[in-house]
Amino acid sequence: MEASAKRGDPRAWYILGIAHFNGDLLPKDWVRAYAYISLAQQAGLPQAGRALTQMDSYIPLAQRQQSVPVASQIASAAESTRAQQLTSASLGTDSPRVPATKPHSAPAVKDSPQIAAADPGEMDSPATAGADYARPRVATSQAKAQPAPRPVVSQTAEPEPKPGPKPEPKASQKPARPASGPWRIQFGAFGVASNVDALWSKLAKRPELAGHPKIVSSAGRLTKLQAGGFASEADASTACSRLKSAGFTTCVPTRD
Numbered sequence: 467m468e469a470s471a472k473r474g475d476p477r478a479w480y481i482l483g484i485a486h487f488n489g490d491l492l493p494k495d496w497v498r499a500y501a502y503i504s505l506a507q508q509a510g511l512p513q514a515g516r517a518l519t520q521m522d523s524y525i526p527l528a529q530r531q532q533s534v535p536v537a538s539q540i541a542s543a544a545e546s547t548r549a550q551q552l553t554s555a556s557l558g559t560d561s562p563r564v565p566a567t568k569p570h571s572a573p574a575v576k577d578s579p580q581i582a583a584a585d586p587g588e589m590d591s592p593a594t595a596g597a598d599y600a601r602p603r604v605a606t607s608q609a610k611a612q613p614a615p616r617p618v619v620s621q622t623a624e625p626e627p628k629p630g631p632k633p634e635p636k637a638s639q640k641p642a643r644p645a646s647g648p649w650r651i652q653f654g655a656f657g658v659a660s661n662v663d664a665l666w667s668k669l670a671k672r673p674e675l676a677g678h679p680k681i682v683s684s685a686g687r688l689t690k691l692q693a694g695g696f697a698s699e700a701d702a703s704t705a706c707s708r709l710k711s712a713g714f715t716t717c718v719p720t721r722d
Contacts, residue, residue, distance in 0.1 A: 474544030476509035501537035530673035645695030649702040655688035674705040
């Protein structure tokens with residue numbers, strides 16, 4: 467499975483993301499889990515979009531923001547691995563092994579939620595894809611007395627683990643530090659100023675824009691909406707790609 471993920475297989479990314487989120491067979495690593503599921507969603511896997519929505523309810527904003535560069539590293543490594551394998555195949559040599567990356571440590575949480583992965587066999591059929599997508603585990607007094615079996619990614623059944631600590635309230639999260647840099651993202655120019663505020667109220671909740679200030683400027687009779695503070699064009703382009711996958715179709719990197 468990890469070999470398929472290193473080649474950029476969206477289904478392998480999805481399964482590894484679920485495994486890292488639940489801590490099943492792999493270390494619990496919410497930053498890496500969010501990165502894998504985000505890449506699977508960008509590749510068009512429907513199960514990944516629903517799992518990502520669930521993860522937004524549990525993974526703190528700071529960790530979701532940390533997943534953006536991690537996802538870029540995973541995607542770049544997969545592209546490099548595919549190129550090396552194509553070269554090796556043409557030369558008749560073995561493909562080089564790709565070293566495993568060190569997982570991010572996840573914070574201790576209570577009643578850690580569990581997300582069930584869809585059956586990989588169902589992913590090949592558009593009619594059934596995503597039918598068994600992630601469902602959070604509801605912690606009730608009855609469930610604690612008789613814990614329900616937890617779904618796992620692998621074919622081998624694992625013993626039921628003891629419930630962990632509950633997630634800390636989101637109100638206690640530290641605000642993201644203001645970002646600084648010469649690159650911006652432009653979301654369009656509007657003839658009605660109220661449309662700028664309406665769009666920003668949705669964009670401000672996205673982890674890709676955490677710490678990036680809202681910038682409003684006039685262009686004749688139009689009002690441009692931008693987000694600033696990106697260190698490089700690559701950072702701005704990565705954020706745009708994630709936002710377009712989330713449905714914000716107008717997103718263009720630009721420099722101050």
